[in-house]
Amino acid sequence: MTNSVEVLVGIIGAGGFAREVMPVAQDFLAKSFAHVPEESVKVVFVETTPCAALLNGYEIMSEADFCTADVKNKFFNIAIGSSRHRKDIGDRLLAFDCEPISILAGSARIYDQNQIGDGATICDNVIITSNAQIGKFFQANIYSYVAHDCVLGDYVTFAPRVSCNGNVHIGDFAYIGTGAVIKQGANGKPTIIGEGATVGMGAVVTKDVPPYTTVVGNPARLLQKT
Amino acid sequence: MTNSVEVLVGIIGAGGFAREVMPVAQDFLAKSFAHVPEESVKVVFVETTPCAALLNGYEIMSEADFCTADVKNKFFNIAIGSSRHRKDIGDRLLAFDCEPISILAGSARIYDQNQIGDGATICDNVIITSNAQIGKFFQANIYSYVAHDCVLGDYVTFAPRVSCNGNVHIGDFAYIGTGAVIKQGANGKPTIIGEGATVGMGAVVTKDVPPYTTVVGNPARLLQKT
Amino acid sequence: MTNSVEVLVGIIGAGGFAREVMPVAQDFLAKSFAHVPEESVKVVFVETTPCAALLNGYEIMSEADFCTADVKNKFFNIAIGSSRHRKDIGDRLLAFDCEPISILAGSARIYDQNQIGDGATICDNVIITSNAQIGKFFQANIYSYVAHDCVLGDYVTFAPRVSCNGNVHIGDFAYIGTGAVIKQGANGKPTIIGEGATVGMGAVVTKDVPPYTTVVGNPARLLQKT
Ligand SMILES: CC(=O)SCCNC(=O)CCNC(=O)[C@H](O)C(C)(C)COP(=O)(O)OP(=O)(O)OC[C@H]1O[C@@H](n2cnc3c(N)ncnc32)[C@H](O)[C@@H]1OP(=O)(O)O
Ligand SMILES: CC(=O)SCCNC(=O)CCNC(=O)[C@H](O)C(C)(C)COP(=O)(O)OP(=O)(O)OC[C@H]1O[C@@H](n2cnc3c(N)ncnc32)[C@H](O)[C@@H]1OP(=O)(O)O
Ligand SMILES: CC(=O)SCCNC(=O)CCNC(=O)[C@H](O)C(C)(C)COP(=O)(O)OP(=O)(O)OC[C@H]1O[C@@H](n2cnc3c(N)ncnc32)[C@H](O)[C@@H]1OP(=O)(O)O
Ligand SMILES: O=c1ccn([C@@H]2O[C@H](COP(=O)(O)OP(=O)(O)O)[C@@H](O)[C@H]2O)c(=O)[nH]1
Ligand SMILES: O=c1ccn([C@@H]2O[C@H](COP(=O)(O)OP(=O)(O)O)[C@@H](O)[C@H]2O)c(=O)[nH]1
Ligand SMILES: O=c1ccn([C@@H]2O[C@H](COP(=O)(O)OP(=O)(O)O)[C@@H](O)[C@H]2O)c(=O)[nH]1
Numbered sequence: 001m002t003n004s005v006e007v008l009v010g011i012i013g014a015g016g017f018a019r020e021v022m023p024v025a026q027d028f029l030a031k032s033f034a035h036v037p038e039e040s041v042k043v044v045f046v047e048t049t050p051c052a053a054l055l056n057g058y059e060i061m062s063e064a065d066f067c068t069a070d071v072k073n074k075f076f077n078i079a080i081g082s083s084r085h086r087k088d089i090g091d092r093l094l095a096f097d098c099e100p101i102s103i104l105a106g107s108a109r110i111y112d113q114n115q116i117g118d119g120a121t122i123c124d125n126v127i128i129t130s131n132a133q134i135g136k137f138f139q140a141n142i143y144s145y146v147a148h149d150c151v152l153g154d155y156v157t158f159a160p161r162v163s164c165n166g167n168v169h170i171g172d173f174a175y176i177g178t179g180a181v182i183k184q185g186a187n188g189k190p191t192i193i194g195e196g197a198t199v200g201m202g203a204v205v206t207k208d209v210p211p212y213t214t215v216v217g218n219p220a221r222l223l224q225k226t
Numbered sequence: 227m228t229n230s231v232e233v234l235v236g237i238i239g240a241g242g243f244a245r246e247v248m249p250v251a252q253d254f255l256a257k258s259f260a261h262v263p264e265e266s267v268k269v270v271f272v273e274t275t276p277c278a279a280l281l282n283g284y285e286i287m288s289e290a291d292f293c294t295a296d297v298k299n300k301f302f303n304i305a306i307g308s309s310r311h312r313k314d315i316g317d318r319l320l321a322f323d324c325e326p327i328s329i330l331a332g333s334a335r336i337y338d339q340n341q342i343g344d345g346a347t348i349c350d351n352v353i354i355t356s357n358a359q360i361g362k363f364f365q366a367n368i369y370s371y372v373a374h375d376c377v378l379g380d381y382v383t384f385a386p387r388v389s390c391n392g393n394v395h396i397g398d399f400a401y402i403g404t405g406a407v408i409k410q411g412a413n414g415k416p417t418i419i420g421e422g423a424t425v426g427m428g429a430v431v432t433k434d435v436p437p438y439t440t441v442v443g444n445p446a447r448l449l450q451k452t
Numbered sequence: 453m454t455n456s457v458e459v460l461v462g463i464i465g466a467g468g469f470a471r472e473v474m475p476v477a478q479d480f481l482a483k484s485f486a487h488v489p490e491e492s493v494k495v496v497f498v499e500t501t502p503c504a505a506l507l508n509g510y511e512i513m514s515e516a517d518f519c520t521a522d523v524k525n526k527f528f529n530i531a532i533g534s535s536r537h538r539k540d541i542g543d544r545l546l547a548f549d550c551e552p553i554s555i556l557a558g559s560a561r562i563y564d565q566n567q568i569g570d571g572a573t574i575c576d577n578v579i580i581t582s583n584a585q586i587g588k589f590f591q592a593n594i595y596s597y598v599a600h601d602c603v604l605g606d607y608v609t610f611a612p613r614v615s616c617n618g619n620v621h622i623g624d625f626a627y628i629g630t631g632a633v634i635k636q637g638a639n640g641k642p643t644i645i646g647e648g649a650t651v652g653m654g655a656v657v658t659k660d661v662p663p664y665t666t667v668v669g670n671p672a673r674l675l676q677k678t
Contacts, residue, residue, distance in 0.1 A: 204428030
């Protein structure tokens with residue numbers, strides 16, 4: 001790391017999702033740090049155990065090197081689909097002098113009066129409408145939306161194209177698959193997706209989903225394991 | 227209302243949808259009335275019987291005050307999901323000196339040769355492609371599209387993410403749920419969604435839907451009430 | 453054709469899809485050929501046997517006239533849903549002095565390290581993320597996405613809103629219907645959609661689809677013809 005780097009941002013992970021987030025992060029961070037000279041801002045992949053020096057033309061650092069790098073401002077965004085990995089990595093990195101940073105894609109929109117926790121990854125074509133409360137390390141993959149009055153816990157993961165209608169409450173560590181649709185709740189009577197629940201891709205959720213269960217289908221039913 | 231207000235726009239409703247429309251309307255109207263001094267344009271929520279003075283930082287007026295407000299140019303857009311409410315409110319407001327105005331979100335696109343009736347609400351990421359005819363008080367929630375050669379009646383409501391393929395005809399007051407997909411018709415042989423029909427969220431509509439029925443599922447079937 | 457035309461672009465077809473592509477192509481080509489005087493660039497519909505002179509205000513040329521037009525730079529993009537038609541027309545036109553040109557809609561995004569073959573039609577709100585390989589004459593209708601590490605053959609057709617997750621391999625001539633969702637594969641173990649397969653609209657594909665079969669439903673199953 002040359003001395004000239006003043007801002008170092010680690011995109012944590014080097015799998016499929018991290019490679020989708022990197023170009024979006026580059027754009028976002030170039031804008032966010034427009035006041036810092038270009039050569040002083042560096043955005044790298046970070047892996048616990050890197051298996052190459054470069055990926056898609058960007059540098060990969062080891063987690064150890066990232067954590068100990070002597071840079072004034074050090075930020076990280078965890079671009080990994082697994083919520084458990086996000087929690088473990090987040091806990092590890094927070095023990096060092098680096099801060100979670102949220103990435104907001106250029107075409108994403110966030111309307112009024114939302115609270116969004118640290119370290120969110122908000123991809124292209126995502127919309128968070130109004131009056132939502134969202135925990136930390138939220139991942140909203142492309143085209144997903146969170147409608148009015150939703151309450152999401154920590155480490156929630158939305159695959160691409162999730163439709164989360166108004167007044168839905170989602171517990172920590174829940175995973176919502178591609179294209180799933182969740183029926184709106186009402187004020188005082190939310191639709192509840194329990195902690196650690198999995199909503200399969202394409203599921204059409206018409207009622208509450210219990211914690212640590214998996215639902216699939218149209219309408220969504222518990223996945224029967226055979 | 228101070229005398230300086232020359233343009234008053236009422237976003238009718240103060241529920242979930244109105245709170246999603248308000249920030250989009252603010253942006254759209256700022257552009258539409260860019261030639262009017264900023265302080266002369268006012269955009270407010272309007273409710274028949276308001277239960278607060280402010281919502282998300284914007285003023286709420288009563289319908290009575292809005293209808294009788296002495297302002298040169300008075301417009302309204304009805305941001306309520308229920309088509310029946312839109313009709314009733316529209317009928318009431320049109321009896322006063324105010325005009326319906328269509329709201330077009332910044333990221334929405336309307337291609338060639340479309341006719342769209344008064345008072346439409348076209349949300350972010352909506353596309354209306356080409357040669358569509360659409361009635362009055364249409365509501366197209368986020369990510370919905372209307373493809374080529376569609377014909378939609380009055381007070382039609384699209385929840386978020388509706389996929390309405392080419393040559394589909396939809397009757398007055400029909401409601402299409404989140405993520406529903408409607409198979410294309412052909413020139414001279416449209417797919418027909420009857421007046422007042424409800425297409426449930428996630429429904430995959432492969433054939434005509436009779437008036438005032440509800441279909442759900444993949445493929446869509448009549449909802450059997452138990 | 454007046455002598456002043458230096459760039460002639462044919463949008464091949466004059467059906468529903470071509471009328472959706474034309475306005476997008478006009479914008480894209482105006483930008484691509486910004487260095488050429490406006491009156492020297494002409495974009496027309498082309499049909500094998502035109503039944504009118506004008507469509508939505510744009511000129512329709514016959515395929516014969518287009519192929520023999522004496523213009524310095526002649527390009528074509530085939531805006532027809534049928535992959536077989538795209539192949540036949542492409543083969544015919546390539547025998548003349550005209551080149552396929554890809555159309556990229558203004559809101560479409562292509563991230564890192566993708567290879568995309570000639571003559572692609574990439575519509576509004578499409579995203580091609582990272583490290584994808586795509587064959588020639590690909591059609592990606594509105595809101596579709598191709599995620600990381602996908603490999604698509606030639607003449608593949610995506611209807612609107614296709615969700616093609618990471619590590620999916622799709623054979624030549626396959627058709628993926630509106631709103632279909634394809635489960636991700638893994639590195640070295642892709643999900644495979646066979647050559648010439650059809651995935652019906654709304655299908656939720658959880659496993660490989662054999663060549664020249666049709667699947668529908670949630671989860672997707674072979675369509676049983678009665
Ligand atoms: C860009 C990217 O790629 S981001 C990644 C996005 N990925 C997703 O959204 C996928 C989300 N994951 C799923 O939907 C998964 O299939 C899960 C979690 C529901 C189940 O996973 P697994 O337990 O591994 O399921 P498995 O593949 O063993 O299937 C078990 C059965 O359930 C069915 N099934 C699996 N997923 C679904 C689903 N989403 N809907 C309906 N049925 C399903 C399978 O068809 C199989 O039944 P069958 O043998 O009768 O055909
Ligand atoms: C931002 C926003 O929030 S905008 C709001 C967007 N909201 C939507 O798109 C929702 C559209 N509404 C629906 O889909 C509704 O469920 C309707 C209109 C189809 C039916 O509503 P209701 O009559 O209230 O249905 P109710 O909840 O009583 O369910 C009756 C049965 O139908 C099933 N069902 C309800 N909706 C669906 C659906 N869309 N698909 C499949 N099955 C469904 C239910 O699971 C239940 O069956 P079960 O008891 O065997 O599980
Ligand atoms: C802008 C634009 O318009 S672009 C065009 C986009 N269009 C699409 O995405 C549509 C893709 N096409 C489909 O999904 C088609 O229905 C196909 C290819 C799966 C089948 O087509 P066809 O063979 O003509 O089917 P057909 O209409 O005869 O239906 C046969 C049976 O399959 C069912 N079926 C057809 N398509 C589907 C589907 N996608 N999902 C579930 N069931 C389906 C029908 O309901 C019917 O069963 P039923 O009589 O018990 O109700
Ligand atoms: O503690 C961890 C867990 C995961 N990874 C990296 O995270 C990525 C996960 O990629 P994968 O393709 O499995 O998941 P996705 O990108 O789809 O979330 C891989 O590069 C792993 O090496 C890591 O560096 N440290
Ligand atoms: O004649 C009417 C009918 C409805 N409403 C208001 O419209 C809103 C409807 O909100 P709701 O959350 O029920 O529906 P949505 O916003 O989802 O369409 C509420 O503020 C109602 O007070 C009104 O002012 N006048
Ligand atoms: O060899 C061919 C095949 C098709 N077409 C034209 O392509 C269009 C196809 O339109 P259609 O609405 O059938 O399909 P879509 O636009 O939905 O792909 C029609 O204008 C046909 O005349 C053509 O000019 N030459």
